[in-house]
Amino acid sequence: MTAAASPKLALHAVTQRFGETLALSPTDLAVRAGEFVSVVGPSGCGKSTMFNIIAGVLQPSGGRVLIDGRDVTGRAGEVGYMLQKDLLLPWRTVLDNIVLGALLKGKAGPKERAEGVALARRYGLGDFINHYPSALSGGMRQRAALMRTLAMHRDVLLLDEPFGALDSQTRFAMQQWLLSVWEREQRTIVFVTHDIDEAVFLSDRVVVMSPRPGRIREIIEVPIPRPRPVSALTSPLFSTIKQRIIDLIYENSPALEPAHV
Amino acid sequence: MSDRHALLLRLVYPLVALILVIAGWALAVDVFEIPRYVMPSPMDVANHIADDWPALVKGFGQTFMEFLLGFLAGAIAGFVFAVLMDASRPVRGILYPILITSQAIPIVAISAALTIWLGFGLAPKLVIVALVVFFPVVVNVLDGLASVDKDIINLVRSMGASRFSIFRHVKLPATYTPLFSALKLSATFSVTGAVIAEWTASTSGGIGAYLLQANSRLNTAGTFAAIVFLALLGLVSFLLVIAAEYWLTPWRSGSKARRWSSSYWKDETGG
Numbered sequence: 155m156t157a158a159a160s161p162k163l164a165l166h167a168v169t170q171r172f173g174e175t176l177a178l179s180p181t182d183l184a185v186r187a188g189e190f191v192s193v194v195g196p197s198g199c200g201k202s203t204m205f206n207i208i209a210g211v212l213q214p215s216g217g218r219v220l221i222d223g224r225d226v227t228g229r230a231g232e233v234g235y236m237l238q239k240d241l242l243l244p245w246r247t248v249l250d251n252i253v254l255g256a257l258l259k260g261k262a263g264p265k266e267r268a269e270g271v272a273l274a275r276r277y278g279l280g281d282f283i284n285h286y287p288s289a290l291s292g293g294m295r296q297r298a299a300l301m302r303t304l305a306m307h308r309d310v311l312l313l314d315e316p317f318g319a320l321d322s323q324t325r326f327a328m329q330q331w332l333l334s335v336w337e338r339e340q341r342t343i344v345f346v347t348h349d350i351d352e353a354v355f356l357s358d359r360v361v362v363m364s365p366r367p368g369r370i371r372e373i374i375e376v377p378i379p380r381p382r383p384v385s386a387l388t389s390p391l392f393s394t395i396k397q398r399i400i401d402l403i404y405e406n407s408p409a410l411e412p413a414h415v
Numbered sequence: 416m417s418d419r420h421a422l423l424l425r426l427v428y429p430l431v432a433l434i435l436v437i438a439g440w441a442l443a444v445d446v447f448e449i450p451r452y453v454m455p456s457p458m459d460v461a462n463h464i465a466d467d468w469p470a471l472v473k474g475f476g477q478t479f480m481e482f483l484l485g486f487l488a489g490a491i492a493g494f495v496f497a498v499l500m501d502a503s504r505p506v507r508g509i510l511y512p513i514l515i516t517s518q519a520i521p522i523v524a525i526s527a528a529l530t531i532w533l534g535f536g537l538a539p540k541l542v543i544v545a546l547v548v549f550f551p552v553v554v555n556v557l558d559g560l561a562s563v564d565k566d567i568i569n570l571v572r573s574m575g576a577s578r579f580s581i582f583r584h585v586k587l588p589a590t591y592t593p594l595f596s597a598l599k600l601s602a603t604f605s606v607t608g609a610v611i612a613e614w615t616a617s618t619s620g621g622i623g624a625y626l627l628q629a630n631s632r633l634n635t636a637g638t639f640a641a642i643v644f645l646a647l648l649g650l651v652s653f654l655l656v657i658a659a660e661y662w663l664t665p666w667r668s669g670s671k672a673r674r675w676s677s678s679y680w681k682d683e684t685g686g
C-alpha cells in the first residue's frame with residue numbers, strides 16, 4: 155500500500171453489528187489525498203454500511219474514522235455523500251438543490267448561490283439553473299446531485315453507486331465526466347460500484363469486499379496511466395486486473411457466472 | 416402559447432356545461448309545464464335573486480366567513496396534529512383514537528351539542544366547518560410525513576442538517592401535495608358543514624339559514640336562489656384552494672421557478 159504517512163481518510167478497525175449479523179468486521183483502510191478508490195463486492199458485503207459510518211450518519215459498533223488525522227467518528231457533515239438515487243428535492247430549483255448544503259444551514263447567500271451557478275455552468279447545467287429537477291433527464295439529475303456534493307466543499311467524496319440507475323451509454327459519458335471533475339476539483343473520491351469495468355477504469359485502487367461477515371478481501375492497484383483513453387478499457391493490463399477482481403469476487407461461488415461484466 | 420390555450424379551454428368547458436344545464440332546466444320547466452311552486456324556471460330564480468339581492472349577498476358573505484375561518488382553523492389544527500403525531504409515538508397512540516372518534520360521530524349530532532356549549536354565534540359554526548376539514552388533513556399530512564424517503568433524510572443528515580432544518584426543508588414541503596389534495600376534497604364539504612351548522616343553530620344571516628326559511632315558506636324561487644348561491648360558495652371555496660395550491664406549490668404547475676420568486680436566479684448573462 156502506498157498511502158502516505160498521514161492519509162486523507164483512514165478507517166481504524168471500523169466495525170458494525172446489526173443484532174446478530176456482523177455487517178462489517180473490523181476494517182482498516184487508508185486513502186491518500188486526491189486518490190480515486192473504488193469499492194466492489196457482492197450485495198450485502200457492507201459497502202453502504204461503511205459509507206454511512208464514514209458519512210457520520212451511522213455510529214459504528216467499534217473503531218474510528220479519521221480525516222486528516224482528526225477523529226470524525228459519528229460526526230456528520232465532514233464528507234460529501236452521494237447515492238444511486240439522486241435525491242434532489244422536487245420543490246427546489248436545480249440551483250437550490252446544488253446549494254442545499256448551505257441552504258440547510260440557512261447560509262445560502264448570494265455568494266453561495268453565485269458559486270452554485272458557476273458550478274452548474276462549468277459542468278453543463280447552466281441552462282437549467284431555474285428549472286425544477288423534474289425537467290432534467292436521469293444523467294442530468296445525477297450531475298446535479300454530484301454538484302450538490304461538490305458544493306459542500308469537502309475534500310472527501312463518497313459516491314455510492316451513483317451511476318447504477320443509468321443506461322450504459324449515459325453511464326459511460328458520466329464516468330468520463332466524473333474523471334474530468336475529479337481532475338479539476340482535486341478531491342479524494344471513494345466510489346462504490348457493481349460494475350467492475352467502471353471500477354478499474356476510474357480508480358487508482360480497487361477495494362474488493364466479501365460478505366458474511368462483510369470485510370475487505372483485497373486491495374488491487376490499477377497502474378494504468380492517466381489520462382485514460384477509452385482504449386484503456388481493452389488493453390491487456392486492464393483485462394488482467396479485471397480478471398483478478400472477478401476471481402476474487404466469485405472464487406467462493408464458482409457456480410455463479412459474473413452477472414455485471 | 417399552448418399554456419394559455421389550455422387554460423382557455425379549461426374555462427370554456429365548464430361554461431358550456433353551465434349553459435347546457437340552465438337551458439335544459441328552462442326547457443324542462445316549459446315542456447312539462449311544471450308548476451312554479453314545484454320547480455321555478457331559471458328566469459324566476461334570476462328575478463328572485465335580483466329582488467332579494469342584498470339579503471342574499473349578506474348571507475353569502477356570512478356563510479363565506481364561516482367557511483373561511485373554520486376551514487383555516489381546521490386545516491391548521493389538522494396540520495399541527497399530524498406533525499405532533501409524526502414526531503412522537505406516544506402522542507400518535509393517544510391522539511389516534513380521539514381522531515377516529517371525532518370522525519365516527521355524525522356532524523349533525525356534534526352541531527346540536529355545540530349550540531348548547533357555544534350558543535348561536537359564529538363559534539359553533541367555525542367548529543363544525545373545522546371538524547370537516549380536520550380529519551382529511553390529519554390523515555393526508557401524516558401520510559406525506561411518513562412517505563419521505565429515508566435515504567433523503569440520511570443524505571441531509573450527512574450534510575449536517577439539524578432536526579429542525581430537516582423538518583423545514585424536507586418533511587414540511589413533502590406534505591404540501593397530500594395537504595392540498597385533502598383541502599380540495601374537503602372544501603365543498605366544508606360549505607355543507609357551514610349550512611348544517613346554520614340549520615341546527617338556526618340563526619338568521621347565512622345562506623343556509625336563508626334556504627331553511629325560504630323552504631319553510633314553500634318559496635321555491637327563494638330556495639333555488641339559495642341553492643345557486645351555495646353552489647357558488649362551493650365553487651369559490653374550491654377555486655380558493657386551487658389558487659393557494661398554485662401559489663404555494665409552483666413546482667407542480669411549471670418546470671421552472673417563477674421569475675419573481677426568491678429562488679429565481681436573475682443573472683441571465685451566461686445561461
Ligand SMILES: Nc1ncnc2c1ncn2[C@@H]1O[C@H](COP(=O)(O)OP(=O)(O)O)[C@@H](O)[C@H]1O
Nearest residue numbers: 172175177196197198199200201202203204368
Ligand atoms: N439498518 C440496518 N439494520 C439491520 N441490518 C442492516 C442495516 N443496514 C444494513 N444491514 C445489513 O448489513 C449488511 C450490509 O448491508 P449494506 O452495507 O447495505 O451492503 P451493500 O451496500 O454492500 O450491498 C446486509 O446484510 C444488510 O442486510
Ligand SMILES: [Mg+2]
Nearest residue numbers: 201202203314
Ligand atoms: Mg449498497
